[in-house]
Amino acid sequence: DAGITQSPRYKITETGRQVTLMCHQTWSHSYMFWYRQDLGHGLRLIYYSAAADITDKGEVPDGYVVSRSKTENFPLTLESATRSQTSVYFCASSFDRAPPLNTEAFFGQGTRLTVV
Amino acid sequence: AQSVTQLDSHVSVSEGTPVLLRCNYSSSYSPSLFWYVQHPNKGLQLLLKYTSAATLVKGINGFEAEFKKSETSFHLTKPSAHMSDAAEYFCVVTSNNNAGNMLTFGGGTRLMVKP
Numbered sequence: 001d002a003g004i005t006q007s008p009r010y011k012i013t014e015t016g017r018q019v020t021l022m023c024h025q026t027w028s029h030s031y032m033f034w035y036r037q038d039l040g041h042g043l044r045l046i047y048y049s050a051a052a053d054i055t056d057k058g059e060v061p062d063g064y065v066v067s068r069s070k071t072e073n074f075p076l077t078l079e080s081a082t083r084s085q086t087s088v089y090f091c092a093s094s095f096d097r098a099p100p101l102n103t104e105a106f107f108g109q110g111t112r113l114t115v116v
Numbered sequence: 117a118q119s120v121t122q123l124d125s126h127v128s129v130s131e132g133t134p135v136l137l138r139c140n141y142s143s144s145y146s147p148s149l150f151w152y153v154q155h156p157n158k159g160l161q162l163l164l165k166y167t168s169a170a171t172l173v174k175g176i177n178g179f180e181a182e183f184k185k186s187e188t189s190f191h192l193t194k195p196s197a198h199m200s201d202a203a204e205y206f207c208v209v210t211s212n213n214n215a216g217n218m219l220t221f222g223g224g225t226r227l228m229v230k231p
Contacts, residue, residue: 043206043221
């Protein structure tokens with residue numbers, strides 16, 4: 001199916017465990033993003049990637065690791081989950097940066113992660 | 117640096133009355149601006165976008181927004197609210213700078229529509 005998909009949609013894990021959230025897009029977009037959504041904070045950028053093998057930190061990167069070995073995949077790993085990482089996580093992708101500026105982002109359906 | 121301020125965290129209107137969701141932005145570069153909508157337990161859907169063409173932008177479901185550079189605003193409006201418009205709305209700014217296509221979100225406005 002075309003589009004951007006996240007898996008799993010729901011996940012419950014225990015404190016200290018490693019968790020990986022998957023994100024896959026079929027458009028060959030250069031840019032991919034991970035956000036977390038929390039009440040009172042809106043969406044905050046965790047990490048982003050401008051291309052395969054190029055990643056950079058966003059606003060709240062601590063406790064997270066990303067990789068981008070292939071253009072279409074951008075997994076997010078919580079190395080040792082904490083309760084404060086309970087959140088809804090959204091993956092997004094967008095077109096190459098080129099004039100005219102057209103950086104509409106397409107979002108996945110989200111992953112609801114609960115750390116107990 | 118860029119930032120977005122959505123001036124109201126909650127807006128309540130009656131069905132059939134106009135909707136106004138306010139957004140102010142700051143950006144060091146020529147910005148692109150977007151409004152996204154999120155229905156309960158759903159992902160984010162693009163409503164409309166401004167990318168330096170016409171300052172009045174029309175989107176889906178009867179929404180529109182006007183880019184006002186002098187006021188650094190991008191308010192979202194709809195002439196007549198429908199019950200299905202109840203959702204959370206996010207104003208988003210991005211700019212073509214060396215940091216890449218960084219999206220910055222406002223805090224969101226929850227729109228409630230009363231019968």
